[in-house]
Amino acid sequence: MGSIVSIRDVVKEYSLGKVVVPALRGVSLEVEKGEFISIAGPSGSGKTTMLNLIGCVDTATRGVVEVAGQDTGKLTERKLTALRLDTIGFIFQSFNLVSVLTVFQNVEFPLLLQRKLNGAQRKARVMQLLEQVGLATHAKHRPNELSGGQRQRVAVARALVTEPQIVLADEPTANLDSVTGQAIIDLMKSLNQQKGTTFIFSTHDYKVMQHANAVVRLADGKLQGRETGEAAVAAALKGMSVAPVAQAAP
Amino acid sequence: MIARLVVLVQIALRNLFASFINFIIGGIILVGTCTTVVGGGMLDSLDRSMSRSVIGSVAGHVQIYSTKSKDELALFGGMTGGDPELAAMTDFAKVKTALETLPNVKTVVPMGVSGALITSGNTVDLVLARLRDLYKVRDGKNVNPDLADLSGPALTEQIAAQKAHVRQIVNVLKGDYTKAKVLLKKDTEETREGEEALARVSDDGFWAGFDTDPYGSLEYLENRIAPLVTDSDLLFIRYAGTNLDTFQQSFDRMRVIDGQKVPEGHRGFLIAKFFYENNMKLKNARRLDQIKEALDEGNNRVIKGDPVLERLVKENQAQTRDVILQLDGIKTAQVIAALQKLLKTEQTDFAELLTSFFTTDDQNFRERYDFFYKEIAPKLQLYRVKVGDSLTIKAFTKSGYVQSVNVKVYGTFSFEGLEKSPLAGSMCLMDLMSFRDLYGYLTTDKLEEMKALKAGAQAKEVSREHAEDDLFGGGDVVEAQATAGVIDDKAQLSGTGQAMHQEDLVKRVYSREEIENGVVLNAAVMLKDPARLKQTIADINALSEKDGLSIKAVSWQDAAGLLGQFILVAKLVLFFFVGVIFVVAMVIINNAMMMATLQRTQTIGTMRAIGAQRSFVLTMVLVETLVLGLVFGVLGMGLGTGFMSYLGSHGINATTDIMYFFFSGPKLLPTLSAGNLIAALVIILVVSSLSTLIPAVIATRVSPLRAMQTDE
Ligand SMILES: Nc1ncnc2c1ncn2[C@@H]1O[C@H](COP(=O)(O)OP(=O)(O)OP(=O)(O)O)[C@@H](O)[C@H]1O
Ligand SMILES: [Mg+2]
Numbered sequence: 001m002g003s004i005v006s007i008r009d010v011v012k013e014y015s016l017g018k019v020v021v022p023a024l025r026g027v028s029l030e031v032e033k034g035e036f037i038s039i040a041g042p043s044g045s046g047k048t049t050m051l052n053l054i055g056c057v058d059t060a061t062r063g064v065v066e067v068a069g070q071d072t073g074k075l076t077e078r079k080l081t082a083l084r085l086d087t088i089g090f091i092f093q094s095f096n097l098v099s100v101l102t103v104f105q106n107v108e109f110p111l112l113l114q115r116k117l118n119g120a121q122r123k124a125r126v127m128q129l130l131e132q133v134g135l136a137t138h139a140k141h142r143p144n145e146l147s148g149g150q151r152q153r154v155a156v157a158r159a160l161v162t163e164p165q166i167v168l169a170d171e172p173t174a175n176l177d178s179v180t181g182q183a184i185i186d187l188m189k190s191l192n193q194q195k196g197t198t199f200i201f202s203t204h205d206y207k208v209m210q211h212a213n214a215v216v217r218l219a220d221g222k223l224q225g226r227e228t229g230e231a232a233v234a235a236a237l238k239g240m241s242v243a244p245v246a247q248a249a250p
Numbered sequence: 251m252i253a254r255l256v257v258l259v260q261i262a263l264r265n266l267f268a269s270f271i272n273f274i275i276g277g278i279i280l281v282g283t284c285t286t287v288v289g290g291g292m293l294d295s296l297d298r299s300m301s302r303s304v305i306g307s308v309a310g311h312v313q314i315y316s317t318k319s320k321d322e323l324a325l326f327g328g329m330t331g332g333d334p335e336l337a338a339m340t341d342f343a344k345v346k347t348a349l350e351t352l353p354n355v356k357t358v359v360p361m362g363v364s365g366a367l368i369t370s371g372n373t374v375d376l377v378l379a380r381l382r383d384l385y386k387v388r389d390g391k392n393v394n395p396d397l398a399d400l401s402g403p404a405l406t407e408q409i410a411a412q413k414a415h416v417r418q419i420v421n422v423l424k425g426d427y428t429k430a431k432v433l434l435k436k437d438t439e440e441t442r443e444g445e446e447a448l449a450r451v452s453d454d455g456f457w458a459g460f461d462t463d464p465y466g467s468l469e470y471l472e473n474r475i476a477p478l479v480t481d482s483d484l485l486f487i488r489y490a491g492t493n494l495d496t497f498q499q500s501f502d503r504m505r506v507i508d509g510q511k512v513p514e515g516h517r518g519f520l521i522a523k524f525f526y527e528n529n530m531k532l533k534n535a536r537r538l539d540q541i542k543e544a545l546d547e548g549n550n551r552v553i554k555g556d557p558v559l560e561r562l563v564k565e566n567q568a569q570t571r572d573v574i575l576q577l578d579g580i581k582t583a584q585v586i587a588a589l590q591k592l593l594k595t596e597q598t599d600f601a602e603l604l605t606s607f608f609t610t611d612d613q614n615f616r617e618r619y620d621f622f623y624k625e626i627a628p629k630l631q632l633y634r635v636k637v638g639d640s641l642t643i644k645a646f647t648k649s650g651y652v653q654s655v656n657v658k659v660y661g662t663f664s665f666e667g668l669e670k671s672p673l674a675g676s677m678c679l680m681d682l683m684s685f686r687d688l689y690g691y692l693t694t695d696k697l698e699e700m701k702a703l704k705a706g707a708q709a710k711e712v713s714r715e716h717a718e719d720d721l722f723g724g725g726d727v728v729e730a731q732a733t734a735g736v737i738d739d740k741a742q743l744s745g746t747g748q749a750m751h752q753e754d755l756v757k758r759v760y761s762r763e764e765i766e767n768g769v770v771l772n773a774a775v776m777l778k779d780p781a782r783l784k785q786t787i788a789d790i791n792a793l794s795e796k797d798g799l800s801i802k803a804v805s806w807q808d809a810a811g812l813l814g815q816f817i818l819v820a821k822l823v824l825f826f827f828v829g830v831i832f833v834v835a836m837v838i839i840n841n842a843m844m845m846a847t848l849q850r851t852q853t854i855g856t857m858r859a860i861g862a863q864r865s866f867v868l869t870m871v872l873v874e875t876l877v878l879g880l881v882f883g884v885l886g887m888g889l890g891t892g893f894m895s896y897l898g899s900h901g902i903n904a905t906t907d908i909m910y911f912f913f914s915g916p917k918l919l920p921t922l923s924a925g926n927l928i929a930a931l932v933i934i935l936v937v938s939s940l941s942t943l944i945p946a947v948i949a950t951r952v953s954p955l956r957a958m959q960t961d962e
Contacts, residue, residue, distance in 0.1 A: 048958060051958075052955060052958060057858075057953070057954040057957070057958065058955055081858070081862070081863050081864075081954075082863075084860065084954070085860065085861020090860060092856070092958065093958075093960055096852065096957055098261070098857070099853070100264035100265055100268070101257070101261065105257060108257075109860065110860050113860070113861050113863075119253060158860070162861075170958060
């Protein structure tokens, strides 16, 4: 089975003036289609950096990042944007909905950019997704009329509306309370199972990690290994984790 | 595509009402568009009405003049105020024939605009001349057919009345001199001489001995007293010399008001009605007219408290001199009696009586006005020149010596809609033959006369500049019969041979060929289709080039000189004003959009991360300002259109004289054309897109990474 994401010996360095800050120092990772994978690690370990590389919003300093079979280092800005639009869905930590658009319009937005479906098709697709995230009745609301959890569900719907192969989520539960966060993870998981969409998400929260079928650990820009969600949680509970896992965010 | 646009517009609209600064920007755009629409519409309307005025009154659509001219044509006077120096078109007939081959040319009206001094004889001259005639009747040497029936007591009475008139004039003059002495401290050799003369003729002894040597006494009066009177000597008049027949046909807004048209082919003069009323009418009567017009205007205008009307009343009170000077003894007595009755007073001083008569207020004005025209006016000469009179016009010829022409006044005229415009109303009309005489060009009459003179071998060589000779195919020395500066008004008034000759000229009928074969300064070209003005000008210039006509064609606008540039200048001012508004708008829009962009980097970054191309972001920002511009711009256009349609239905009244010309009538009904609205729209679109270019480009540079960062 081919990898949907393939990272090989990736180095990412940020330069702050004359100082070079290494965020990733030679990371390799294969992600299979349909995986529900979590990236764990302490703050500053490089989780976001890695997701950005996979999400084609940033490029590696060295090494290869292949997404859906395409070497992102070799694509133009336009092509990268098109790749993001068609193959990747994003779920952000702070939801990032467009505040002047309604729930419906927010979800419809990527479809408008794609220009593949007509109005009726778009409507059907959007309503189906809102149905799935349980917000069909809120289609005409504006984001600021929703709770945090509802907003993140809208974001999930938006990420999935183009039926992408990969959905990336950087700490999707960080701004939610644990119950709501749990519900979002459940939702993602069920969508992963229904559609086979690959989910890669980062988190500090071991309760969230336990749903993952794989957890990769990052520490100081290096990959520490790969384990199952249960193993990771068990390790964390025993305090045997390679790196101490931060407390769940409030 | 459309759905995308809908969302973009929706984003734009919602952002629009989210920020207060957008309302400030919107307000500026609104004012800017409103100004553009109203200003543009007004100027276009003014342009149209003024072009009607200029084209319809004298310019025609196109003016032609000689390429050899030193100055550019300026029909209404040039930069310096003087008339431009134009070279003559020597063979007008040829030019005319050539131009009339062009399909768009309707008629070509020959012209020449010039100014001159006219003399209408002053009062004392007239009185003395009459007195002389009366004495001649007494002595049986009558020359004046009007006086043929006069004899016996009637004659004696007339003589006494004229004498009383002269004494009255002398009294007025004495008053003037005393005043001048006190006010101006004028005490020169000259004033002393004047005083001496006045003292002598106001002495009863002078009048007692008058009859013993009437001609000697008259001569003394003519030589010593008449020059002291400065009431109505010289008047500057502007006229266009033209083929009156074609002029009357081509400028169809021209109306004869008093009198009649100049009969076909005749020499003659038509006075512009406006000029006639304002410059040739007795000032007191004119002031009464002006007050009455103002009161009749409506608007509840009253004399009391109105500075203009009060000034007119004051002037009438103070300046009764013109009336007094005009009336002889008999008439004075009659008017005094009538005034005493009207004013219920015993006052016998004529000046005092007139002053209290002219003390008009809102209660008595109409009564006094009617009384004036019923009782006093018939005894006065209300106009310096009457229809039917012959007018002596003196002008400097090109070579600088004085030429004088007598021409009969057939009537007055005005251009419909321009009755109150001083610009259109100060240009009188003269036949081309007289014009050529005045200008110093050879006419058929002069040629004949010269032949006669030469035949009689009495030709008196008058040396003269040869400057113009080449114009006439060079050769003969021109001995104009009008020997420079020798023509003597007094001689004419007393009826000499000169007048006889003028009679002949008045009766003479000229053929079209005679009128058009010769020299003209410029010519108006009337077009069949005025819309093709530019093309026709080009055609004329090309034709001139080809046939060697040496003429230059200019549009009515250029021909009008400074006046024609007025609209252009006004447009520049408007553009400047609107320009400033929109530059301010641009700066503010630019800053506001910059701020808005910087505030929304996360949203923009998110859109980019989700898959929006840079072009999408660019479009989004542009659409936003376009929507802003359109929303407020259309509001502004609506406001401007509303305002213009209000003006269009109510009209703007011409309140000053010059406005009559610009409005081509008493009221301007401005209209708005689609062009004005489109222009405003284009300006808005250009301004809003230009002003967001920088913020839009900055927006496209926002990285999708920005979506990942959480706002602090
Ligand atoms: N734009 C940047 N410029 C410079 N250094 C950066 C930048 N982004 C990240 N870094 C550095 O790279 C390293 C990895 O950062 P990253 O954001 O990937 O960590 P993280 O695991 O997501 O942390 P957190 O759990 O706090 O989100 C850090 O040391 C960080 O300081
Ligand atoms: Mg992070």
